[in-house]
Amino acid sequence: MAMNSSVKSWRDRIFEAVLFFFACIFVIFVLILIAADVFYIDKKAVITVLTSRFIAHALWMSIWTSFATTFISLFFAVPTGFALSRLRFPGRILADTIVDLPIVFPPLVVGLTLLVFFSQTAIGRWIQEDLGLEFVFQPKGIVLCQFVAAASFAIRSAKTAFDDVGWRYENVALTLGCTRWGSFWRVSLPLARNGIIAGGILTWARAFGLFGPLMIFVGSFRGRTEVLSTTIFLEQSVGNLEVALAIALLLIFVALVALTFIRLVGGSALVKL
Amino acid sequence: MIRIERISFHIGAFRLQNTSLEIATGEYFVLLGPPGSGKSIFLECLCGLKKIDSGKIYIDERDVTFLEPRARNIGYVPQDYALFPHLTVERNIAFGLRVRKYAHKDIVTRVTETADLLGIRHLLSRKINGLSGGETQQVALARAMVLQPKILLLDEPVCALDEVTRQEVCAQLFRIQRHLGVTIIHVSHNLEEAFSVADRAAILHDGILQQVGTLEELLRKPDSEFVARFMRCDNIFYGEVTGPGPPEAGLTPSRASPRQQRQTRVRVGDIELCVPGEHRGKVKLMIRPEDVLIRSNYEGRSKGENEIYVKPVRWRNYGGYIKVELDGPFNLVAHLTDAVYADLKVKQGTDLVAILRSENIHVLPA
Numbered sequence: 177m178a179m180n181s182s183v184k185s186w187r188d189r190i191f192e193a194v195l196f197f198f199a200c201i202f203v204i205f206v207l208i209l210i211a212a213d214v215f216y217i218d219k220k221a222v223i224t225v226l227t228s229r230f231i232a233h234a235l236w237m238s239i240w241t242s243f244a245t246t247f248i249s250l251f252f253a254v255p256t257g258f259a260l261s262r263l264r265f266p267g268r269i270l271a272d273t274i275v276d277l278p279i280v281f282p283p284l285v286v287g288l289t290l291l292v293f294f295s296q297t298a299i300g301r302w303i304q305e306d307l308g309l310e311f312v313f314q315p316k317g318i319v320l321c322q323f324v325a326a327a328s329f330a331i332r333s334a335k336t337a338f339d340d341v342g343w344r345y346e347n348v349a350l351t352l353g354c355t356r357w358g359s360f361w362r363v364s365l366p367l368a369r370n371g372i373i374a375g376g377i378l379t380w381a382r383a384f385g386l387f388g389p390l391m392i393f394v395g396s397f398r399g400r401t402e403v404l405s406t407t408i409f410l411e412q413s414v415g416n417l418e419v420a421l422a423i424a425l426l427l428i429f430v431a432l433v434a435l436t437f438i439r440l441v442g443g444s445a446l447v448k449l
Numbered sequence: 450m451i452r453i454e455r456i457s458f459h460i461g462a463f464r465l466q467n468t469s470l471e472i473a474t475g476e477y478f479v480l481l482g483p484p485g486s487g488k489s490i491f492l493e494c495l496c497g498l499k500k501i502d503s504g505k506i507y508i509d510e511r512d513v514t515f516l517e518p519r520a521r522n523i524g525y526v527p528q529d530y531a532l533f534p535h536l537t538v539e540r541n542i543a544f545g546l547r548v549r550k551y552a553h554k555d556i557v558t559r560v561t562e563t564a565d566l567l568g569i570r571h572l573l574s575r576k577i578n579g580l581s582g583g584e585t586q587q588v589a590l591a592r593a594m595v596l597q598p599k600i601l602l603l604d605e606p607v608c609a610l611d612e613v614t615r616q617e618v619c620a621q622l623f624r625i626q627r628h629l630g631v632t633i634i635h636v637s638h639n640l641e642e643a644f645s646v647a648d649r650a651a652i653l654h655d656g657i658l659q660q661v662g663t664l665e666e667l668l669r670k671p672d673s674e675f676v677a678r679f680m681r682c683d684n685i686f687y688g689e690v691t692g693p694g695p696p697e698a699g700l701t702p703s704r705a706s707p708r709q710q711r712q713t714r715v716r717v718g719d720i721e722l723c724v725p726g727e728h729r730g731k732v733k734l735m736i737r738p739e740d741v742l743i744r745s746n747y748e749g750r751s752k753g754e755n756e757i758y759v760k761p762v763r764w765r766n767y768g769g770y771i772k773v774e775l776d777g778p779f780n781l782v783a784h785l786t787d788a789v790y791a792d793l794k795v796k797q798g799t800d801l802v803a804i805l806r807s808e809n810i811h812v813l814p815a
Contacts, residue, residue: 344531347498350518351525352545352596362548366535 210428213421221418225426230398231407235426237318238403242384245322249330249379254372257334258360262343272335278328286325287389290317315401317394322383329378337371338364377438384431404430450474451495451600451632456504458494465490465656467504472649474509474599475630477623479643481679482653488636489528491653492602495634496523508600524593524601528608530585532577538588539573545596563595566625583614594625601626603635607642619645640681652676668737674813677735683782685735685813688715694723694807712807718778722755723807733813738772740809741783745793746800755810757781759803761795775803 184192225231260272278286294300294312303309311317341364349359365372387405390396396406404427412420451472458465465487472478482488493499495506497518506514513521532541539560540547546556564570569587572580580588586606593601606622607615623646626633637643643650644664651661652675659679660672671677674685694712713728714721724734746758759777771790775781781803785793793801 344527344529345533347493347518348525348527348531348592349533349544349548350498351496351521351523352592353519353548355517355519358548362544363533367533369535 210425213425217418217422217425221416221422224419225422230402231404231423231426233399234402234404234407234423235430237315237401238384238405238427239430241315241318241322241403242380244319245326245383246330246376246380248319248323249327249383250334250372250376252327253330253334253375253379254365256331257336257368257372257375258338258364260331260335261338275328275331275335278324278326279332281325283325283386283388284392285389287321287392290321290324290389290393312393313395313397313401315394318390318401318403321389321393322386325386325389326379326382329382330372330375333375333378334368334372337368337375340371341367373438377435380434380438381431384434385427450507450509451634452505452507452510453495454505454507456494456506457502458490458499459502460490460499463487463490463656465494468653468656468658469504470651470658470661472632472634474632477626477633477635477646477648479647479650480634480636480653481638481640481643481650483638483679486653487656488638488653489604490656492525492604492634492636495600496525496602497521498525522596522598522600524596524598526586526589526593526601526603526606528604530589532580532585532589532592534577536577537573538569538575538577538580541577541588542573542591542595544592549596559595560591563591566594567591567621582609582611583618586610586618590622594629594631598631600632600634603633605636605638608637608639615642616645622646652679654679670811671735672814674733674735677811677813682735682737684738684741685733686717686779687731688717688722688734689731690714690728691716691721693727720757720778722805722810724810724812725807726812728812734810735813736805736810738782738784739770740806741775741781742804742806743773743775743783743785743789743793744802744804746802752802753804755805755807757803757805759801760798761801762797764790764795775801777803 256275260268260275281289291312294304304311309316311320345363345367346356346359349363350356354362385405386403387409390401390403390406391409394401396402396410402410404423408420408423408427411417411423451470453468453470455467455469456465457467468491480488480491490499494501497513497516501514504514505512508521508523518525533544536544542560542563543556546559551559560573561570564573567587567590569584569591572584572588577585577588586609590603590606603622607618610618619642622633622635625631626646633646635642635646647664649662650664650667652659652667654675660667660676662670667676668680671680671682677685691714694714711727712723712725715724715728715732715734717734722734724732743759752758757777759775759781761773762776763774765772770784770786773783773785773790773795775783783803793799795801
């Protein structure tokens with residue numbers, strides 16, 4: 177427990193102890209909650225979870241859709257974040273605010289809004305019926321739902337990362353022979369990497385645990401649009417509380433493995449979280 | 450040659466106004482000015498990072514006003530050096546060469562040559578984090594120089610360095626400039642820095658170029674009170690012409706023009722001073738503190754032309770000289786050498802005589 181190697185008075189030590197106390201309280205609280213689940217479930221529930229074909233499918237759906245959402249979000253977040261950071265255009269502040277709106281939407285509203293858009297508007301119906309891109313109650317809809325609910329985290333992080341990089345590096349790159357495009361690829365993007373990865377992690381975490389809007393927009397059809405979070409809801413709604421908690425532990429375990437892996441690969445990215 | 454014709458630029462409330470300047474090929478030019486005067490913006494306009502509102506910029510008679518920064522063949526070192534922290538020193542220096550797709554062999558050769566020239570070959574494999582201020586500055590310079598630009602723009606290149614390193618780096622910059630023959634525009638707010646490198650200098654204030662010339666001209670013949678004060682002249686007085694004065698001492702009709710022979714009498718407070726040239730009405734006079742001669746007020750010796758009685762009120766040793774603030778008909782500042790100061794035995798209230806030689810007094814334009 178040390179902030180740095182400077183000489184400390186007893187006041188400094190008390191200050192550090194207070195910080196450490198709050199950190200410990202939160203970490204221990206989370207661990208106690210998980211432990212409560214662990215002690216509640218029984219062997220039968222664990223075996224059910226590990227052997228169920230439907231739960232395996234839900235797990236796979238959760239993993240691939242959340243990663244697909246993360247990649248699509250980053251694909252949008254990098255240019256959008258860079259545009260919001262660098263370009264000056266009328267309505268920029270409004271655009272910047274709108275980017276944050278999905279973060280404050282109640283989750284159910286995202287699902288409801290998507291449902292209304294695709295079923296009640298001409299553009300939505302054109303996309304579904306004429307273009308043949310069906311989202312409502314389809315696996316593709318899971319990714320779209322997660323994207324709407326989570327992409328804001330990626331965009332916000334990317335913008336902040338580009339803001340932190342600043343103009344000077346790009347200006348120097350321009351005098352050294354780069355085009356705007358070149359200075360972006362060679363300088364801005366590598367320097368903003370950690371912030372962008374951090375945004376990706378937040379996006380993935382949000383997408384992986386998303387529940388409410390999925391229930392409304394894509395439902396929870398066994399073997400089709402079911403993901404872990406909706407499985408937990410279905411199991412507990414029919415009284416299988418042990419199984420629901422066992423699935424929750426599986427979800428927590430996968431999240432723990434993924435976050436640890438990304439932390440190891442992403443280096444200091446998580447520091448920005 | 451760089452020719453800048455009446456360029457203007459604005460950002461927010463700041464305006465760079467109708468600035469014109471010519472800088473010869475191979476010249477070491479220093480742009481001086483207080484913080485916020487627009488020096489950095491001027492450099493950014495020159496290298497194309499800021500699009501000017503009006504005016505023209507020519508490099509060797511080629512109009513570069515609307516060329517992209519990469520097409521201007523200008524090296525630029527920003528104030529914070531802006532080394533790319535995700536690249537090693539070697540990759541930083543080689544950045545421009547890689548962008549311009551030089552062959553690997555050429556890149557290695559050029560990077561090594563430039564690093565050798567600046568004495569930083571041992572740093573090539575280092576990361577940027579962990580370099581000292583001086584090392585960072587040298588790497589930034591190498592990165593700009595490796596492309597062999599015709600013009601180098603240095604934005605406060607040594608302001609973040611300690612005094613000793615600053616002097617060393619300035620000496621090195623001057624040496625390299627002479628060796629390569631490159632034109633350098635060096636932005637600074639520090640006079641010592643300018644004196645150590647500049648062939649010519651200019652002073653910018655509030656986006657307006659105040660004066661261009663050699664440092665000696667800026668020092669002795671400032672065009673305005675601002676320039677005089679920026680060049681650290683504390684002695685500026687307001688006076689009124691009372692009539693013609695005697696011919697300048699030491700000038701005979703065969704050696705001087707009629708105008709040079711003429712002097713003007715100017716009343717400053719309760720006394721009259723003789724100043725060179727012909728003037729009328731109200732005038733502003735300046736004399737550099739190092740040109741103020743001080744002698745003891747010996748009993749029985751009469752006061753001569755342009756001599757005034759003064760008493761020291763405050764003095765402080767600045768290392769190379771002693772700054773003495775004098776009270777008299779008007780407040781005066783003199784810079785004395787240690788020897789003169791010791792000889793005068795300066796004490797609070799000592800009677801002294803300040804000699805303001807006519808040829809050292811400069812009349813500022815009204």
